Structure formats: structure tokens, C-alpha cells
Amino acid sequence: MLSTTITQILANSSLTVDEKVEKITGELHSYPDKGIAESIEFIMNTDDANAASYPANYLALLPNLQKEKRKVVENILDSKPYLMSAITNLVKQLPDDVIERLIDDYFKDSSSSDLYNVIFEAASFFPEKLHTHAPRIEHKYIKELILPGGPDSWVDDLVNEYLKNKSPEYLKQLAGLRTDKALDALLTLAPRVPEEDLAQLYAYIESSGVFPNTRLASVYFQSYRGYVVSRGESPHHMGGSFPHPVPKCLVTNTPANRILTLDVSQVDLEIESAYNPSFFWYESDYSPDCLYVRFTEDGLQGIATPMTDGEVGTGLIPGELALKLEAYPLKYGRGGSAVPGYSNHQVGGYPSLMRFERFPRCAVCGKGMRFLVSIDSGMTPFGRLGFDGILYGFWCDDCAVSCTYRQSDDFD
Ligand SMILES: [Zn+2]
Numbered sequence: 001m002l003s004t005t006i007t008q009i010l011a012n013s014s015l016t017v018d019e020k021v022e023k024i025t026g027e028l029h030s031y032p033d034k035g036i037a038e039s040i041e042f043i044m045n046t047d048d049a050n051a052a053s054y055p056a057n058y059l060a061l062l063p064n065l066q067k068e069k070r071k072v073v074e075n076i077l078d079s080k081p082y083l084m085s086a087i088t089n090l091v092k093q094l095p096d097d098v099i100e101r102l103i104d105d106y107f108k109d110s111s112s113s114d115l116y117n118v119i120f121e122a123a124s125f126f127p128e129k130l131h132t133h134a135p136r137i138e139h140k141y142i143k144e145l146i147l148p149g150g151p152d153s154w155v156d157d158l159v160n161e162y163l164k165n166k167s168p169e170y171l172k173q174l175a176g177l178r179t180d181k182a183l184d185a186l187l188t189l190a191p192r193v194p195e196e197d198l199a200q201l202y203a204y205i206e207s208s209g210v211f212p213n214t215r216l217a218s219v220y221f222q223s224y225r226g227y228v229v230s231r232g233e234s235p236h237h238m239g240g241s242f243p244h245p246v247p248k249c250l251v252t253n254t255p256a257n258r259i260l261t262l263d264v265s266q267v268d269l270e271i272e273s274a275y276n277p278s279f280f281w282y283e284s285d286y287s288p289d290c291l292y293v294r295f296t297e298d299g300l301q302g303i304a305t306p307m308t309d310g311e312v313g314t315g316l317i318p319g320e321l322a323l324k325l326e327a328y329p330l331k332y333g334r335g336g337s338a339v340p341g342y343s344n345h346q347v348g349g350y351p352s353l354m355r356f357e358r359f360p361r362c363a364v365c366g367k368g369m370r371f372l373v374s375i376d377s378g379m380t381p382f383g384r385l386g387f388d389g390i391l392y393g394f395w396c397d398d399c400a401v402s403c404t405y406r407q408s409d410d411f412d
Pocket of ligand 1: 362363364365366367396397398399400401
């Protein structure tokens with residue numbers, strides 16, 4: 001058997017699954033080629049889907065490598081279909097023709113549970129490729145995933161269903177589409193929605209791209225996905241030091257970590273502020289719902305939070321790192337509810353929320369804040385991120401105020 005590092009770590013029965021993931025990631029990433037050759041060789045030479053998932057998940061953390069990722073997946077499709085579940089996390093990075101092949105295979109045998117995971121990912125990241133297959137899709141959850149960008153006839157059907165029985169479920173599905181037609185339908189239905197469902201309706205409208213009262217944009221339309229990389233590889237810094245005092249916990253004094261600073265000169269987003277938005281977070285038993293800071297000529301001003309003397313936390317981001325961005329043509333965003341822990345980082349576009357909730361209001365001007373970034377939890381090539389759930393960053397460009405907001409499993 002080849003691939004001694006991965007084989008040895010997997011054979012060590014004293015390690016938990018999480019420890020194996022961390023050890024394999026650390027070892028592979030320390031190689032001059034970042035362990036890419038060993039990862040591919042291992043996947044090509046194993047017949048064990050569980051074992052293959054370790055190097056495949058590692059490859060999914062690395063940006064680019066389109067040729068290598070395609071090679072691994074095509075090899076499995078051609079000769080080892082029983083390994084399909086191992087490449088689930090690579091699906092979002094595959095080229096169109098491979099995705100189309102995966103979808104065709106699924107509809108040849110939609111009972112295969114190995115392919116269920118793969119089609120779930122394809123539906124999440126390439127919803128439009130499944131629209132023509134919609135009548136054949138039986139899984140309720142996959143139906144929800146393929147809503148983004150759906151045809152106008154779906155909007156008409158959902159509006160009619162809603163008017164018939166007033167089930168808020170149809171409003172939620174309309175919120176999944178995010179087309180102009182779906183957004184108009186939500187706005188038009190508002191006067192007919194019962195009082196108790198209005199807050200939820202407004203959350204759906206905000207997630208579809210506008211604030212219901214002002215009709216101003218609630219999102220940025222260009223969208224990028226992010227990969228955690230070393231500091232030198234991208235201008236969008238994560239972790240490490242920060243030149244100003246940062247928020248801290250009122251009770252435990254735990255200093256916040258700089259989660260991300262977005263270098264707006266390097267992205268195509270309509271931000272006019274002279275400041276680069278930064279987002280902060282700390283973990284304590286008293287973690288807030290939202291952390292607001294305002295950028296001023298004198299540095300950072302905390303809003304409803306005490307600030308440190310200059311100390312910055314370092315426990316949540318494993319090193320002085322950065323977020324490499326890749327323009328990503330997911331025009332109508334992802335459908336369904338986000339599941340945290342899969343390193344799906346995003347800048348711009350529609351937020352993929354764990355639960356629909358209204359967007360935060362600016363603590364200075366009171367206007368709705370636009371969704372700008374989301375940083376998922378889970379692994380990076382440098383180790384695990386130290387927080388749970390997903391951090392969502394919102395921005396008021398007029399006031400140069402950022403808000404970091406967290407959703408996690410243990411909320412409800
Ligand atoms: Zn404001």
C-alpha cells in the first residue's frame with residue numbers, strides 16, 4: 001500500500017475521527033506540494049469510501065486545482081462508483097460537464113444512497129442544472145435546494161397555493177427563488193399576510209435582496225466564495241494582530257479575534273466607504289448576538305461593547321491567515337438551510353442562512369445593513385476554526401459600521 005502518512009494515521013485506533021482529520025490535514029499541508037500528490041494517489045488506490053473521504057475533504061479545502069479535482073472524480077465515476085460518497089465535498093468545485101454527468105447518473109439510479117449526498121451538493125451549488133429535472137425529484141429537501149432562479153411558473157403556482165390556504169410554507173418557498181418575480185410576489189402578498197406571519201415575511205424579503213420598507217438593496221450582487229489560505233496569498237486578512245483595540249466580552253474580558261478584513265479595493269462590490277470592513281468575534285459563555293463596531297479616523301469604536309487596550313484574541317483563527325476569493329456565478333444563491341462546519345465561506349451574494357431572520361439594523365443610522373460576508377466553521381488547511389455555527393457579517397456603508405452576527409445549532 002502506498003501513501004504511508006494517510007494510511008498510518010487512519011490505522012491509529014487511539015485517534016478520534018476529528019483527530020484523524022486534524023492530523024492528516026496538518027501532515028499533508030506541511031509537504032512542499034501541500035500533499036496534493038499523496039492525496040490523489042491515496043484516493044486512486046483505495047477501495048474504502050470512508051478512508052478516501054479524508055484526503056478528498058482535504059483537497060476540497062484548497063483553492064484552484066481544477067484539473068486534479070476533475071481527475072479524482074472522473075476516475076471514481078469511470079471505475080469505482082462505490083467511492084462516490086467520498087467526494088461529496090468536492091462537488092461544488094467541479095466543472096459543468098462533470099456536474100451534468102453526476103446528475104445523469106443520479107437519475108439513472110436515484111435509489112443509490114451514495115449518490116444522494118452528491119446530488120444534494122449539486123442541487124446546493126448548481127440549482128439551475130436541476131430545474132428541468134424538477135418533476136422527477138421526490139426528496140422534499142432537494143426540491144427546496146433547487147428553488148433559486150426557478151422559472152416564473154413556479155412563482156405563480158406558489159402564490160396560488162398560498163392564497164388558497166395561507167400556509168407560510170409557500171412564502172418560505174417563494175423566498176427560496178430570489179428572482180425578481182418571486183421578490184415582487186412576496187412584496188405584493190404582504191398586505192394579505194396575517195399579522196403574526198409578517199416578521200417572517202419581512203425576513204424572507206430581506207433574504208431575497210431588498211429591505212421591505214425602503215426597497216433598498218439588502219445584499220451585494222457580485223458573489224465570491226472563499227478559501228482560507230496563508231497570509232501572503234490574499235489581501236483579505238484573517239486572524240493575527242489588528243492595529244486598533246477590538247471588542248471584548250463585558251463579563252470575561254475575552255478579546256475578540258479579527259475574523260476577516262475585506263480589502264474592498266480588490267473586490268467588485270459597490271462599497272464607497274474609505275474603510276475596509278472588518279468583522280470580529282469572541283467565544284465566551286456570554287457571546288453576544290451581534291458585535292457592532294464603527295470605523296473612524298481614530299480607529300475602531302465599539303458600539304454597545306467594551307473594547308480592549310489593544311489586545312487581540314487569536315484562538316478562533318488558526319494563525320495569521322487570509323481568505324482567497326474566487327468569483328462564483330451562483331446568481332441566485334443557495335437554497336435550503338445552511339448546514340455549518342463545511343468551510344463554505346462567502347463574500348457578497350445572497351446569504352445562505354441556517355434560519356431566516358431579519359437582517360441587523362445599523363446601530364448608528366437605524367437602516368437595514370447589507371449582507372457582506374459569511375465565515376463558516378470547520379476545518380482549514382491550518383487547523384480547525386474555533387467557533388461554532390456560521391458568522392455573518394453585515395455592513396452599513398454610509399456609517400462605516402460592521403455587524404457580526406452568529407447563527408448556530410444550539411440556538412433553538
Ligand atoms: Zn448606518
